[in-house]
Amino acid sequence: MNKILSIVMLLTISTILYAQKDVTQFLGIPVDGSKSEMIQKLKAKGYRYNSTLDQLEGEFNGSQVYLSVVTNNNKVWRILVEDAIASGETDIRIRFNKLCRQFQKNDRYISYSSSNLFLSENEDLSYEMTVNNKRYEASYCQLPALIESVNILPDSIQNIFEKSVQGNAELLKMQKYIFSKYPIEEIEDREKLVQITNEFVETILKKSVWFMINQQYGRYKILMFYDNEYNRSNGEDL
Numbered sequence: 372m373n374k375i376l377s378i379v380m381l382l383t384i385s386t387i388l389y390a391q392k393d394v395t396q397f398l399g400i401p402v403d404g405s406k407s408e409m410i411q412k413l414k415a416k417g418y419r420y421n422s423t424l425d426q427l428e429g430e431f432n433g434s435q436v437y438l439s440v441v442t443n444n445n446k447v448w449r450i451l452v453e454d455a456i457a458s459g460e461t462d463i464r465i466r467f468n469k470l471c472r473q474f475q476k477n478d479r480y481i482s483y484s485s486s487n488l489f490l491s492e493n494e495d496l497s498y499e500m501t502v503n504n505k506r507y508e509a510s511y512c513q514l515p516a517l518i519e520s521v522n523i524l525p526d527s528i529q530n531i532f533e534k535s536v537q538g539n540a541e542l543l544k545m546q547k548y549i550f551s552k553y554p555i556e557e558i559e560d561r562e563k564l565v566q567i568t569n570e571f572v573e574t575i576l577k578k579s580v581w582f583m584i585n586q587q588y589g590r591y592k593i594l595m596f597y598d599n600e601y602n603r604s605n606g607e608d609l
Contacts, residue, residue, distance in 0.1 A: 395578040395597050402448065402602075409450075418438060437455055452596075453594050464490045464492070480513060510579065515574070578598075
């Protein structure tokens with residue numbers, strides 16, 4: 372009897388751990404599960420389902436938007452957020468830069484875009500996108516929930532990290548999360564720290580959030596993508 376109870380407990384714990392898998396979230400909702408479940412959760416947030424468009428309508432971050440729930444093998448892997456109203460070039464440039472600033476200031480995100488994200492007033496979006504096929508996008512990763520208690524490292528170790536990140540705000544965010552999660556003994560072990568960092572980076576790369584400017588007939592929209600890379604197709608259906 373005790374053995375049976377132990378097996379049941381192990382199965383229960385495994386189920387809980389799986390359910391708590393750290394995946395991308397949209398408005399606090401894990402980007403996971405079935406499409407119908409996701410639609411119901413978004414409707415509970417106040418979005419209205421449009422059966423003709425197979426999209427949800429509502430407000431997000433101060434703008435009227437359409438939400439599309441994208442699946443792979445009946446599992447949600449992406450929430451697409453699309454402006455409901457197209458803008459002119461000046462307005463979309465302002466919105467793009469505003470989003471970059473908002474993500475930059477948000478401690479829950481780390482940028483992995485390789486170039487300068489902000490658009491200058493001299494940038495000719497129409498010409499660059501039409502003639503040079505240039506894409507304007509910014510990419511980020513969602514960081515896991517921060518544990519409140521952060522390790523206090525010896526000055527010698529702290530100095531090494533401060534020098535290694537050289538004031539890089541994104542790397543400092545990542546350092547903060549690593550310090551909050553792992554025992555100080557592991558952080559002080561260089562080999563273990565390298566392993567921890569690699570595992571951490573691999574995890575957050577699965578929680579991709581990015582946005583881009585989309586052009587149609589001389590008008591512009593922001594498209595935002597909340598991607599759960601665990602559920603993305605990796606060629607398994609080929």
